[in-house]
Amino acid sequence: xxxxxxxxxxxxxxxxxxxxxxxxxxxxxxxxxxxxxxxxxxxxxxxxxxxxxxxxxxxxxxxxxxxxxxxxxxxxxxxxxxxxxxxxxxxxxxxxxxxxxxxxxxxxxxxxxxxxxxxxxxxxxxxxxxxxxxxxxxxxxxxxxxxxxxxxxxxxxxxxxxxxxxxxxxxxxxxxxxxxxxxxxxxxxxxxxxxxxxxxxx
Numbered sequence: 001x002x003x004x005x006x007x008x009x010x011x012x013x014x015x016x017x018x019x020x021x022x023x024x025x026x027x028x029x030x031x032x033x034x035x036x037x038x039x040x041x042x043x044x045x046x047x048x049x050x051x052x053x054x055x056x057x058x059x060x061x062x063x064x065x066x067x068x069x070x071x072x073x074x075x076x077x078x079x080x081x082x083x084x085x086x087x088x089x090x091x092x093x094x095x096x097x098x099x100x101x102x103x104x105x106x107x108x109x110x111x112x113x114x115x116x117x118x119x120x121x122x123x124x125x126x127x128x129x130x131x132x133x134x135x136x137x138x139x140x141x142x143x144x145x146x147x148x149x150x151x152x153x154x155x156x157x158x159x160x161x162x163x164x165x166x167x168x169x170x171x172x173x174x175x176x177x178x179x180x181x182x183x184x185x186x187x188x189x190x191x192x193x194x195x196x197x198x199x200x201x202x
Contacts, residue, residue: 009069013065026053035047085102
C-alpha cells in the first residue's frame, strides 16, 4: 500500500560539506539517508520531498559533523497481510514464480498458483496446468493476495513475501478475462429459426 506521510529524522552533515549551500546539502543528505530505507514499522521510503531543517544543528567535536533534525514528506510503501496486489511475473523457478509489485518481489509457490497439477517447463521458463493447460511465464500480469511477510530492514529487496492466487478474483489477468467472456455457441448444432423453410403446399 502506498501513502504520503510527514516524517522526521536526523541527518549527519560531514565537515567537508559545511562550506557548501547548506539547504542543498541538507536535501542531498536527507535523500541519501531516508530513500530506499525501511523504518521500524516496516515502511519502505521511496521518495523524500519538501525537506525542512528544524532549528540549529548540533556539532559533535568527536567526529566534526553537524547533526541536523529535519522534517520531510515521504512517499512510502508498506505491504499489508491479506492485501490484494497486482504485478508482473519476473522469474520462473521449479518451485514457483516471483512476482514484482511496487518496489518489492513476492513468491507464488507452485502450490498457490492454480487449482491444478502444475508441470514445470524449464526450457521455455513457464508453469503449465496439467488439466487446464493454462500457463504462467515471465512478463505475465497477475493479481494475488499477500499471505506472509518477513521484511529485511537492511536490504528490502531480500524481504520474503508469500503470495497466493488460489481464490476467486485472483490469478493471471488473461485467465480472468477468459472467464468473463460468454461461452461460444456450438457451431455444429442447428440454431432455432435458422433451418430451411419448406414451401407450403396448396
